[in-house]
Amino acid sequence: MAGAGEAPVFVVAGGGARSALHQLRLAEGIRIVATPRHAAVLLIVGRVTEAATESIRHVHDQMAGPRVTVAWGHPEPTAVPVRAATDGGVAEATELIRRQFHNVVNGVIAPEPVWLPDIDPVEWRGVGPYGHGGAGMTGGTPYGRPLALRAPARDGLELDVLPLTVGPWFPALPAGLALRVSFQGDIAQVVEVVSADLVGFESPGGVVARTGEPLLIRDLELARARHHLEWMADTFRLAGIDRLALAAGRLAASIDPGDSALVDRLATGARRSLLGPMSLRGVGVLPSDIDLSGLGPIARAAGRDDDLRATEPAYREIGFEPVTHHGGDAWARFEQRAAEAVQAIELAGRAGDRRAFGAGEIEGPDGRHRVGEPTPATRLVTHLEQMLTGLEWGDLVTTVQSLDIDMESVTVGRAAA
Amino acid sequence: MNPGALSYVLVSVFGVGAVVSGWLVFRTDSMLRAAYWLMVSFVAVGAMLVVLDAQFLGLILILMMSGEMTIMAIFMIMFMMNPAGLNPMVMVHQNRTAIAAGVGSFLVLAWVGLVAEFPDRPAPIDDPTAELGEELLGRSMLVFESAGVALLAVMIGAIALAAKRGRFGDADAGSVEPAIDIESSVDPAVEAVADADHADDADDHGAGHGMGHGT
């Protein structure tokens, strides 16, 4: 009975896994959960680097059990010992996950043991006068860890600050992004990006390397629309609108060039679900000293008419005009991406076999990619600390999500620089 | 008024519960537990009121105290060091005097309660809530309205005191943290172990935080 239901899966998503993962979310019989405690299957999808091993082991051991690990599109040598692997499509992956789940729950295969050593990391017993780890009420390491530190706060109450590394596989943040957050209450008083390049990349040059010769506008625009729709699905999921998230995911998996009516309906649905007033409006406004040029939808959502496509003759032939929105907050970015998805589908319908870009630069879905220049995601990550400081945790997550940071692109940008 | 055996049983159970949980408030290291033991004590007293036919007052006591005790837990966790009691907590002074005072007041009050003769005029059981409402809106209207004014004063006062910025600038502007050594002010009656612990805590307060103790 237990093995018949949906397989609860916790996902470690590496490079090149974005679309595959979105398709997996649509599959019957799979439930992607937010915490390993609720999961029985650990899915490693896409490329992760050697540096990610430790964190994957942590996540694995935090699963409640019975647990099993499955790899999908995850090239050898694997960072961790996986039970089963596939390089096939979504159907194969779904089948494999469900079979492994069924087997481990019903005792056909043995549950996996822990991967990390089973030893107390810190010696603490018997140190203080009560054997509690240290002297005084706040000293020492009771139960193996110290207590949080006292620190001044912006409202003048010098209470505790709790430094905590969130990520790299925290479900609400981009996969591979680890933030070291100093929590004071639920406010992130200090934010640092822990950069370890955990996510591997598919091709070392990223999007730009594939632009040796001009690209078909039709393919480029469909990819853009798909990217934006997948982003919208993630945004809906973060806001708890599961029905729309599924609709956006289905739409992303089956876009028809020229048929943008469904995307329009999706945007209308988002407005009806009060996404703007309830959770996005007024969140994630960027500081004014950040250079927006080349940041694509983010810049255009702040009213900047900044688009490489406007300089391409082929685009002008099919009547391209950049869309912009005002406000520069998370809601403006949502409206911007929805409008760009509509526009991209229409452009793809009109493009025929026209080609554009190819001189080492391209207007990607997340902004300008140019040879020798950091990718938009790389630039955004360097600004994260400044942008996220002082935000309430929910607003912080919304802000990061609205920026659409792909850690694979960050790794590529760092490797190129 | 002829309270049945069941009333005696219930009053005894809830009474013992109220006293024990009230005592546990001061016997636990965790601030969360302290606040919620106090709430249990209030809930037990509320249940006793219900047994005494003051159903409305008993339930309203529970309603009010559940909200108030959560706020108390929040503030206690906010301001007490080591709020979860991960290290043992000793934060008492003049312990013996306090125990003597507590026991003494219990004995005196219990004695008064046991020996004094009270008139026996039991409450008729009709609708005490309605009576209370009529009292509030009739004879005691002034009590009711002045409670409103008092609550307004409390709201404004509490916000003015607690908030960071007020009409006259930052709340802590111009204040200085006193340089003190706490040992000299600790009551000698405190037990030796508590004293040792306490000196450490004083250090914590003075020198930032106790993180450096192990080193």
Add this chain to the structure above:
Amino acid sequence: MIQLLLVFAAAIFGIGVYGALSQQSFVMIMMGLELMLNSAVLVVITFWWGTTGGNPAGQLLVIVVLAVMAIEAAMGFALVTAVYRSRKADITEKLKKLRS
């Protein structure tokens, strides 16, 4: 019955006295005070029920005690916050030295 209730009330009051006198931190002292008020509620209702023939003023008195509790709690917490903000002190010993 009345005697039983009064003994319980006395016990709660005694614990409250102990708490208010022995605790060092402001918030714990407030808990002692609240316990004393708790016992006051019990005593008032005991008398209301057993000796006054259900005089509604007794119920009103309980409501007043509840209001006192709420006011004490709100002002207490606000004061703790204000003192902590300016002096970083959460225990009474530190307040003895407030005069500079």
Add this chain to the structure above:
Amino acid sequence: MTVLGVVVQVAAVLIGGAYLLAVADRLAGGGSANVLAALAHPIERASFLLLQPVTTTERPDLPAWILAPSLLAGLAAVGAVPVPIGGPSAAGDISAGLVLFGAAMLIVLVAVFIFGWAPNSAMPMIGGYRFAAMVLSIGIPFSLVVLTTAIPAESLSVGVIVESQSNLWYIVVQPLGFVIYLVTAAAIAFWGPFDLPEGADLAGGIAAEAAGPRLAMWRLAQAALMVTLSLMGAAVFLGGYHGPVLPGWGWTLLKTALVLLVLASTGRTIARMRVQRLVWFGWVVLLPLALVDVFVSGWIAL
């Protein structure tokens, strides 16, 4: 009806309602349009959760962690006791029933807060504190609109309130109150657009560290709480057991199911609210509206 009868009745209504809610939630989430699969889904999930071990963390407050689901379930059950289901003169009738219900719903805050606090983990703890902010903001409007139904009935007894609606359901004179009730009820059951304590940004929030039977019990208790809130909403606003043709209990259950389905359908179709906006919304929008509801209803009742 004896005390045992009340126990059985409450248990049956809450468990049945919880099952209905789980199925409706499944269908509303859009995961599957297959009704049969949705009917099997809660049972499959429960059987998996009961198979998992109960996880723990390094140094949890274990008594609090065990107590929290029990307390939540107990509060949901006790809140359902004062509601008459079959008709007048139910054994569960309590003269201050509304106060009992209000107290139980406010103590939900305690259950959720300690459930978030207990595992000694950052995300659940933030979830618990968020819920405190929510309840402190919407608790007063919630109590006010429930109380408003007592004005025309001149009693705090739910039985009397339902009985006094034989001619006119209170939703007709207090539509605003009913809307506020639905909004605040969803918030108290941390459901729908108000599931902030277990929002996606907290990776499961208060329940992030819980697994196995403890999580199953927590989910059951939450669903039972939703049923209790729907039951009370059906009783004080929709006339409870009043209605033609069907027997009294049929009407009560039908109306409860209706309220439950409304809450289930909005749960996953409206975006989650930011906590700061919710605090503002509770105090600046809901509280004045609830006060308006009180005085308008009072004016009508005169």
Add this chain to the structure above:
Amino acid sequence: MVGIGAALVVFVATLIAVGVLQWVWAAAGEHDFAVPERVPFAGGAEPEFHAWNRFHIRYYAMALLFLAFDMEMVFMYPWAVVFVREGALALIEMLMFILILVVGMVYAWREKSFEWA
């Protein structure tokens, strides 16, 4: 009185039933957790500190406001019961009371107590 007794029985019975269910199942799946299994989840990195700290709530002024409004509820319950009997006078008295409290609410709003400090 039967009703309130039933409420007590229902509450205690549910409390015990759910508690025992948790306990029975936990005992049935008796499991000695390894150290890495007990690390709190934060996305794969190991926390350095205990999460329990002096949690800095940002809505403390609002929490204090709640205390006052909670008290207001206490007055409203008996008022609601006798309201129809007492008539317009009751309406006016309560309106005065509420208006006084609303002043406090507006003050708190103006002092930005509903925003994170």
